[in-house]
Amino acid sequence: MSTTQGWWNGMPGTVDVAALKRRMGPIGVWDGMLSAQQAAFEREAAAEIERLGYGMLWFSETPISKEAFTHAGLLLSATERMMVATGIASIWSRDAVAAANAANTLAEAYDDRFVMGLGVSHAPLVNTRGHDYGKPYTAMRNYLDAMDSTQYEGPLETPAPRLLAALRTNMLELAAQRAQGAHPYFVTPEHTAQARETLGPEPVLAPEQTVLLETDPGRAREVARRFTSRYLALPNYVNNLRSLGWDQADLEDGGSDALVDAIVVWGEPEKVIERVRAHHEAGADHVCVQPLADNAREMLQHLRILADAGLTTR
Numbered sequence: 001m002s003t004t005q006g007w008w009n010g011m012p013g014t015v016d017v018a019a020l021k022r023r024m025g026p027i028g029v030w031d032g033m034l035s036a037q038q039a040a041f042e043r044e045a046a047a048e049i050e051r052l053g054y055g056m057l058w059f060s061e062t063p064i065s066k067e068a069f070t071h072a073g074l075l076l077s078a079t080e081r082m083m084v085a086t087g088i089a090s091i092w093s094r095d096a097v098a099a100a101n102a103a104n105t106l107a108e109a110y111d112d113r114f115v116m117g118l119g120v121s122h123a124p125l126v127n128t129r130g131h132d133y134g135k136p137y138t139a140m141r142n143y144l145d146a147m148d149s150t151q152y153e154g155p156l157e158t159p160a161p162r163l164l165a166a167l168r169t170n171m172l173e174l175a176a177q178r179a180q181g182a183h184p185y186f187v188t189p190e191h192t193a194q195a196r197e198t199l200g201p202e203p204v205l206a207p208e209q210t211v212l213l214e215t216d217p218g219r220a221r222e223v224a225r226r227f228t229s230r231y232l233a234l235p236n237y238v239n240n241l242r243s244l245g246w247d248q249a250d251l252e253d254g255g256s257d258a259l260v261d262a263i264v265v266w267g268e269p270e271k272v273i274e275r276v277r278a279h280h281e282a283g284a285d286h287v288c289v290q291p292l293a294d295n296a297r298e299m300l301q302h303l304r305i306l307a308d309a310g311l312t313t314r
Contacts, residue, residue, distance in 0.1 A: 025055025053312030058087035096146035119165030196283025
């Protein structure tokens, strides 16, 4: 049985990584729209995503979104079996003690269905909060140290699992050593293969895959390029793509057609399923799909179509 030690002082808890993988399942949903919706709509949406057979629901945290841990509680309260994960909670949004205690509270209250995704975010977002983004790797390592030294007195047998938002070698290695695995975002199956090699066989590898149910190439790339443009303005993603062999021409003006197609899989549901399969074959344990849609209701409709096409195992 594969386990990793609990990460706070004073309790001997372990996380069974193999069991965690089974509970997460092979397919999840990554969503950035639900936070802007009313709580009642979010509860209904989360319950439907669970009924559709998706094993896990990931959601984003931004400076203008719902707070990550209370948001997770809202979604967990509306579901019975599906796991819920922050994708990701920024280490700059709360101190390590608050994050550790919040995660363990959710783990105990909701039958170990909460996974804490942690990340260093991006310089433009961090600097506006008054923090210094100069050494993000060191900041993450120090944050994990502080979490590991946190005392927790609640009735908890094992801590909430944690995954790190990791793209390149140093952070992936940290994810293998100090967490249960990694959650890469804005990546390709080629990155998944490299990430698996760096992590080793045991840690969880759960990449995000953006999808678009549009068959017209011109329309698909227009929509996809609006998405990629936002992320190609952030150095972390640009540097990762450069390390994968993409050149400057691919990274300009929202991305070349080849880059857009590599990041966003578009077309019929069967093409989406093929891309998800490519991530699994490259070493992913769990792939969370993010449908590009005009609104949250359309996003749910796309998840229904994908489930009906066989993406999930309901």
